[in-house]
Amino acid sequence: MSEHSSSYKPSNAFTRWMDERLPIIRLVYDSFGVFPTPRNLNYLWTFGGILTFCLLVQIVTGIVIAMHFVAHGDHAFASVEHLMRDVNWGDLIRYTHAVGASMFFFAAYVHIFRGLYYGSYKSPREILWILGVIILLMMIITAFMGYSLVWGQMSFWAVTVITNLFTAIPIVGESITQWIWGGYSVGDPTLNRLFSLHYLFPFIIAALVGLHIWALHVVGSNNPTGVEVKTKEDTLSFFPYFVIKDGFMVIMFALLFSWFVFYAPNYLGHSDNYIEANPLQTPPHIVPEWYFLPFYAILRAIPDKLFGVIAMVLAIVVLFVIPWLDTSKIKSVKYRPMFKPFFWLFVITCLALGYLGAKAPEGYYLLASRLFTAYYFIHFLVVMPVVGLIEKPKALPDSITESVTGKSSPEETAKEGAQS
Amino acid sequence: MSSDHNDEGRRDFLMVAAGSFAAVGAGASLWPLVDQMNPDASAKALASIEIDLTPIKEGQAVTVMWRGKPIFIRKRTADEIKSAESADNADMRDPQTDETRVQKPEWLVLIGICTHLGCIPRGQANGDVHGDFGGWFCPCHGSHYDTSGRIRKGPAPKNLEVPPYTFVSDTKIKIG
Numbered sequence: 001m002s003e004h005s006s007s008y009k010p011s012n013a014f015t016r017w018m019d020e021r022l023p024i025i026r027l028v029y030d031s032f033g034v035f036p037t038p039r040n041l042n043y044l045w046t047f048g049g050i051l052t053f054c055l056l057v058q059i060v061t062g063i064v065i066a067m068h069f070v071a072h073g074d075h076a077f078a079s080v081e082h083l084m085r086d087v088n089w090g091d092l093i094r095y096t097h098a099v100g101a102s103m104f105f106f107a108a109y110v111h112i113f114r115g116l117y118y119g120s121y122k123s124p125r126e127i128l129w130i131l132g133v134i135i136l137l138m139m140i141i142t143a144f145m146g147y148s149l150v151w152g153q154m155s156f157w158a159v160t161v162i163t164n165l166f167t168a169i170p171i172v173g174e175s176i177t178q179w180i181w182g183g184y185s186v187g188d189p190t191l192n193r194l195f196s197l198h199y200l201f202p203f204i205i206a207a208l209v210g211l212h213i214w215a216l217h218v219v220g221s222n223n224p225t226g227v228e229v230k231t232k233e234d235t236l237s238f239f240p241y242f243v244i245k246d247g248f249m250v251i252m253f254a255l256l257f258s259w260f261v262f263y264a265p266n267y268l269g270h271s272d273n274y275i276e277a278n279p280l281q282t283p284p285h286i287v288p289e290w291y292f293l294p295f296y297a298i299l300r301a302i303p304d305k306l307f308g309v310i311a312m313v314l315a316i317v318v319l320f321v322i323p324w325l326d327t328s329k330i331k332s333v334k335y336r337p338m339f340k341p342f343f344w345l346f347v348i349t350c351l352a353l354g355y356l357g358a359k360a361p362e363g364y365y366l367l368a369s370r371l372f373t374a375y376y377f378i379h380f381l382v383v384m385p386v387v388g389l390i391e392k393p394k395a396l397p398d399s400i401t402e403s404v405t406g407k408s409s410p411e412e413t414a415k416e417g418a419q420s
Numbered sequence: 421m422s423s424d425h426n427d428e429g430r431r432d433f434l435m436v437a438a439g440s441f442a443a444v445g446a447g448a449s450l451w452p453l454v455d456q457m458n459p460d461a462s463a464k465a466l467a468s469i470e471i472d473l474t475p476i477k478e479g480q481a482v483t484v485m486w487r488g489k490p491i492f493i494r495k496r497t498a499d500e501i502k503s504a505e506s507a508d509n510a511d512m513r514d515p516q517t518d519e520t521r522v523q524k525p526e527w528l529v530l531i532g533i534c535t536h537l538g539c540i541p542r543g544q545a546n547g548d549v550h551g552d553f554g555g556w557f558c559p560c561h562g563s564h565y566d567t568s569g570r571i572r573k574g575p576a577p578k579n580l581e582v583p584p585y586t587f588v589s590d591t592k593i594k595i596g
Contacts, residue, residue, distance in 0.1 A: 157539065161560065164538035179454075183463045185488035193457065280483060280490050282539040286560050300561055305536055305577045361561060 006030050031217055036235035037242050038223035040404050044118075045221065047111040049246035050253045054104040055209065059202050061097040062146075069149065071195035073188035076151035077276040095265035101143050102268045103257050105291035108136060112319075117343060119331030120222040126323040128215040133319045135208050138201055140292070140316070145198040147289060151191060152273030157286050159186050159194070168306040185279065225403045226331025227396055234400035285360070293357030294350050298376065300361040301369040311373065318380045325380055327388030330396070338391040339383075346379045463487075468596030470588060473527070481544045483532060486595050490532035490540055491583060492556075493593075496567060501525050503554060504568035514579045518568040521582055529593065530569045531583050534558040536576035541565060556580070 008026040010016040019026055068087050070079035083090040112132070115121055121129035148159045163180050167173040182189030220229055229235055236242070260267065268290060272283045288296050298315050302308035318325075330336055333343050349372045356369040397403040469486050471493065476482055481494040496504070504518040522528055534541050536558065542548040543556035543565075551557030551564035553572045558565075563574030570579040585595045 157560075161537040161539065164536075167538075178459055179457050181459070182457055183459045183488060187488050189457075189460070189463070279488060280485070280540065282542075282559060284559050286539065300575075303575055305575055308575070 007034055031213075031238075032243070033237065033239045035217065035238040036220070036229065036232070037238050038221055038229055038234060038400050039236045039241075040223050040225065040400050041221065041242070041245075042224055043245075043249060044110065044114040045223075046246045046249035047107050047114065048216075050107045050250055051104070051111060052209065053250050053253070054100060054107055055202065055206060057100050058097065058104060059206070061093050061100060062199070062202065064093050065097055066199060069195070071149070071192050073151070073191055073277075076149060076191060080150050091265075092261070095261050097146075098269060099257065099260045099265060101146065102289070102291065103253070103260070104139065105143070107253070108139060109291070112136070113347065115222075116346075117333050118222055118224060119226050119326070119328075119333070121323045122226075122326065122331050123323065124219045125215075125222060128212065128219060129323060130320055131208060131212045131215055133316070135205055135212060136319075137316060138205050138208065142198060142201040142205065143289070143291070145194045145201070148194050149191065149198060150273055151277045153275045153277060153281075153283050154270045154273040154286070156186060156277030156279065157282055158288060159190065161286060163190075165309045165312075168309045170306075187279075222331065223400055224332060224334065225397055225400060226335070227398075227400055227403070230399050231401070287358055290354065290358075293355075294353035295357075297353040297357035297369045298373045300357075301366070301373040311377075315376060318377070322380060322384065326384045327386075328391060328393070329388075330393040335394040335396055336387075336391060337394060339387045342379060342383045342387060345375065349375045349379070468594055470592060470594045472592050474591045478526070483544050484595075486531075486583065491595060492528070492530045492532040492544060492569075492580070494528045494530075496526050496528055500554065500567040504566060504570075507553075507566060507568075507570075507572075510572075513571050513577065516568075516570060516579055521568050521570075521579070523585075523587060527593075528567075528569065529582060529585055529595070531581040532556075533581070534560065534563055534576055535571065535578040535580065536561055536563050536574070541580070 006026055006029075008019075008029040010019045010025070015025055018024070065083065068079060068083045068090065070076055080094070083094055085091075087093075115129065115132070144158070144162065148155045163177055163186060166177045166180065169176060178184060180190070181187065182193065223229075270287060270289075275283075287293075295312050295315055299308045299312040302311050328336060328339065333340050352372045353369065353376065356365055356372065359365040361369065401407065466487055469484065471484055473493070473495075476493065476495045478495050479497045479500075481492060484491045484493065501518070508517045508519075518525075532540055532544070537560060539558050539560035541551075541556035541558040541563070543550045549557045551573075553564050553566035555567045555569060556565040557563070558574065558576065561575050563576035564572050565576075565580055566572050568579075569582075571577070583595050585593050588594050
């Protein structure tokens with residue numbers, strides 16, 4: 001929708017003067033005011049706005065926490081406790097940041113599965129999708145680094161296990177790992193560099209979000225039918241319709257967020273992280289935060305160290321190429337009867353891997369995590385290309401307007417309007 | 421006067437030369453920024469420690485720190501030595517004889533870090549589990565090590581590493 005010409009008209013002398021020098025009001029007006037948005041978007045499309053809210057919450061609370069945090073192996077843990085006990089509102093701010101990470105991933109996963117269900121990764125939205133996957137990768141790295149800064153037992157051993165993944169690289173693995181550590185084991189230098197990067201990455205994410213929105217505004221939003229916008233009747237302006245809709249859902253989301261912050265701030269965390277890091281004792285069960293459990297299950301499902309690491313990395317990297325793995329021209333799974341059960345099987349697979357990631361890797365748990373890991377990859381590498389070729393899709397509506405009003409052409413809709 | 425053709429050759433040379441110069445310069449200025457992350461002089465200075473073995477009794481194990489890593493020192497019993505040596509020909513992922521892993525059969529010195537993902541295996545303290553092979557067991561992902569610290573079962577790819585050490589006297593070793 002980059003073609004639509006700007007309809008902005010500066011209303012007074014100042015805005016006219018401004019518009020000739022830096023047309024920033026015009027940019028905001030065109031992008032978030034009159035921007036034509038498919039009229040049939042459902043509530044799953046509000047998660048982009050919710051995610052922007054999450055990023056903002058993390059940056060604001062994070063900057064405040066950095067005012068009290070001491071990035072030193074001997075003081076980090078104590079400074080977090082100091083923040084919790086002594087600093088005015090410190091516990092509220094830290095709990096918001098910690099719960100905020102979970103809420104951020106929850107919203108991101110809903111956003112990704114919405115994209116998978118409605119085929120939002122397909123042409124012409126490949127770049128938009130790839131930018132999203134890069135943001136997901138950056139979020140994973142940032143969340144992991146932030147978790148390490150607490151310097152509790154889970155933090156320390158999470159850093160140890162994850163940095164040791166690099167030792168799986170043949171020949172140079174050991175040197176790379178020591179380079180990351182800044183020593184011969186995880187220690188003070190490691191903590192310091194993780195803090196530095198944890199502060200930097202959210203701003204890179206913010207820039208990537210800017211590109212993501214830019215790409216979105218070039219191709220326009222996908223919608224539940226997957227049929228592209230054809231006429232003006234298919235759209236509504238972003239303001240007020242979608243601003244109100246997104247705003248309503250941000251409030252609903254904030255209620256859930258607040259429930260965790262005020263009533264169950266530690267529910268999503270692990271109690272072992274309230275024990276200070278001890279390099280001589282590994283906790284009996286190392287478990288990552290819930291949002292990493294599916295990937296952790298994949299890592300442990302494979303009995304070989306190097307291939308386990310490769311599989312875990314591929315589980316995310318495969319998302320980059322799904323615009324080309326999915327051979328179906330039909331975007332929305334609503335119109336893909338053969339693919340639909342596979343989609344839900346994939347959702348179950350991800351939930352099951354999340355459950356198994358928290359269990360000890362033995363017996364039936366190990367067997368189950370191997371089966372689900374296999375399906376995770378089969379879904380993308382076999383089901384997506386094959387089903388797209390042999391499936392007979394249901395008939396698509398002619399237009400977005402038809403799917404909403406049941407009338408096929410804009411003229412009919414216009415007639416209807418004239419009669420009433 | 422040079423022809424146009426000659427001039428083009430000269431320009432190509434200048435382009436390549438300027439480009440290479442810039443690439444070398446960029447690389448040279450990037451290196452300090454990369455290398456500063458490597459272990460620093462103070463980390464390297466903590467290279468060696470000496471340990472007195474006299475207080476350790478047969479069947480006992482102690483853990484000491486070396487370069488931020490736990491070192492397992494175990495005075496093995498005759499049974500443990502026998503079980504380690506008799507397993508020399510067993511099917512192993514990282515085959516090594518017990519003899520190559522010790523300097524004196526009763527003293528086993530190991531870096532106490534699981535070669536899978538760096539957890540500390542259990543088996544040092546009283547009442548710890550020792551795994552299926554009587555040595556150490558890593559709780560993170562279930563690797564079993566035998567009484568010579570060799571990987572026998574589980575995801576770890578290698579035996580527990582033996583640090584560089586020497587006997588300074590009969591009852592004292594220097595690690596590093």
